[in-house]
Amino acid sequence: MKAIFFEQHGEIDVLKYGDLPDPQPKTGEALVRVRAVALNHLDIWVRRGWSGLRLEMPHITGSDIAGEIVEVNGVANWKAGTRVVVNPGVVTREDEWTRRGEDSISPGYRIIGEQMRGGLAELVAVPINNLFSLPAEIEYTRAAATLLTGTTCWRMLFKVGKLKPGETVLVVGSGGGVNSLSIQLARKIGADVIALAGNNNKLKKAQELGAGSVINYRECPSWHVEVMKLTKGRGADLVIDNVGAATFEKSLRAVARGGRIVTVGNTSGYNIQFDNRLIFTKQISLIGSTMGSRQDFIDSTTFIWRENIVPAIDRVAPLSDGINMIQRLQEGKQFGKIILTP
Numbered sequence: 001m002k003a004i005f006f007e008q009h010g011e012i013d014v015l016k017y018g019d020l021p022d023p024q025p026k027t028g029e030a031l032v033r034v035r036a037v038a039l040n041h042l043d044i045w046v047r048r049g050w051s052g053l054r055l056e057m058p059h060i061t062g063s064d065i066a067g068e069i070v071e072v073n074g075v076a077n078w079k080a081g082t083r084v085v086v087n088p089g090v091v092t093r094e095d096e097w098t099r100r101g102e103d104s105i106s107p108g109y110r111i112i113g114e115q116m117r118g119g120l121a122e123l124v125a126v127p128i129n130n131l132f133s134l135p136a137e138i139e140y141t142r143a144a145a146t147l148l149t150g151t152t153c154w155r156m157l158f159k160v161g162k163l164k165p166g167e168t169v170l171v172v173g174s175g176g177g178v179n180s181l182s183i184q185l186a187r188k189i190g191a192d193v194i195a196l197a198g199n200n201n202k203l204k205k206a207q208e209l210g211a212g213s214v215i216n217y218r219e220c221p222s223w224h225v226e227v228m229k230l231t232k233g234r235g236a237d238l239v240i241d242n243v244g245a246a247t248f249e250k251s252l253r254a255v256a257r258g259g260r261i262v263t264v265g266n267t268s269g270y271n272i273q274f275d276n277r278l279i280f281t282k283q284i285s286l287i288g289s290t291m292g293s294r295q296d297f298i299d300s301t302t303f304i305w306r307e308n309i310v311p312a313i314d315r316v317a318p319l320s321d322g323i324n325m326i327q328r329l330q331e332g333k334q335f336g337k338i339i340l341t342p
Contacts, residue, residue: 002342003121004322005058009049012330015323020058023117023125030078030128031070032086036140037119037319038064039329039338040148040177041267046114055115062118063088063111064337065126066134066143076128083134086119086126087297088112088148103293104155111148111291120322122342132298138305145311145337146304148291149177152264153185154300155292161238161262165190170227170236170254172196172247174206174214177337178264180312182240183209188307191238194230196223198332205335209312224250235259245269252278260285267332312336 001022006014025031043061046053065086072078091098093108103109112118112126134143156178157163169186171179174195186193187210195211197203203214213230215223228235235256241247244266252274255261261284266272278284292300303309314334317325319342329338 001122002319003060004319004326005060005120006047007058009047011048012323012327014047015326017320017323020060020121022123025071025073025125028074028128029125030072030076030131032065032067032084032124032126032131033070034065034119034122034124034342035067036144037062037066037340037342038144038147038149038177039326039340040064041265041329042111042114042148043120043326044330053115056117060117060119060121060124061113062120062124063113064144064147064149065112065119065124066140066147067119069131070123072128074128078128078131083136084131085134085143085147085301086112086124087130087132087151087294089151089291089294089297090116090127090130091294101293101295104291109291120319120340122319132301135305141313141316141339141341142310144339145177145313146181146301146309147297149181149311149337150300150304151292151297152178152289153181154296154303156240156262156264156289157182157185157238159292159296160287160289161240161260163189163191163238166192167237168192168194168231169238169240170194170196170251171211172239172241172251173198173243173267174209174211175202175332175335176242176267177311178242179240180206180209180336183211184309184311187211188309194227194236202335205312224254227254231256238262242266243268245272248272249274252282252284255282255284257282258284260287262287262289264289314338316341318342
């Protein structure tokens with residue numbers, strides 16, 4: 001099969017597009033022919049590696065998979081040819097967190113494309129329990145755009161962020177898959193959205209997704225002051241900051257007293273410095289979130305499909321052009337999801 005893979009950690013030059021042996025599904029797994037797979041910043045972080053990450057090489061990333069079943073190795077009602085999406089979160093053991101429905105907190109939680117081989121390939125073997133039927137009216141490319149990001153947004157916004165209708169949410173950076181979908185989900189439930197972006201084209205797209213107010217952070221470096229003006233001095237009830245080092249101090253100043261800041265990433269770096277007096281004087285809640293549970297996946301996917309939320313897709317490209325698309329993602333040129341089609 002054709003795949004994008006790496007045999008050692010490093011920068012984008014370690015990526016290869018070429019042939020690898022077809023995966024053989026183990027007992028309890030299904031072999032899926034990938035029809036669409038979305039890129040995430042996770043693909044970049046996994047390729048670069050971190051202390052403690054041990055992968056079987058060559059490794060294939062790619063967490064957002066839509067396709068069709070080729071074969072099933074185990075007792076299941078699935079048939080070859082069935083259209084499916086794959087829940088990227090894999091529970092490998094039962095413990096106190098999984099029993100509470102907090103799958104992604106469990107030390108045994110795994111993500112397809114991170115610790116396990118993913119879908120930047122023509123074929124992928126996945127646990128049978130992670131398969132979900134894809135309705136005929138949903139295109140593969142559209143389906144792939146909201147799997148990992150949808151689960152992440154659902155937990156981040158509603159489960160831990162406790163976003164309610166009528167509240168104001170500040171989305172710091174709007175071009176990525178998580179943040180662009182956050183705008184859509186927040187607006188759909190009746191929240192007011194303020195979005196930051198680095199150019200006017202992205203600002204316009206953020207408005208089209210439902211942001212009521214937008215700020216160009218390059219033209220307005222004191223954007224936290226502008227947020228206070230837009231909220232009549234109150235600040236945002238919830239701030240989504242997945243940028244990290246470059247923005248976190250200002251997010252602390254833009255959030256309302258008693259407000260919440262949720263983070264699921266750090267695209268500008270993880271070494272963050274801030275004045276912690278802002279936290280206790282404003283009584284701010286700092287909340288970390290990662291992916292979500294099986295139920296979060298079901299709830300987010302069901303809601304997105306039922307409400308006919310069409311995700312922002314930057315472009316669709318063949319898998320053979322995938323390394324160039326990863327470079328585009330790495331440079332932050334995209335707005336929304338980049339989808340590859342094997």
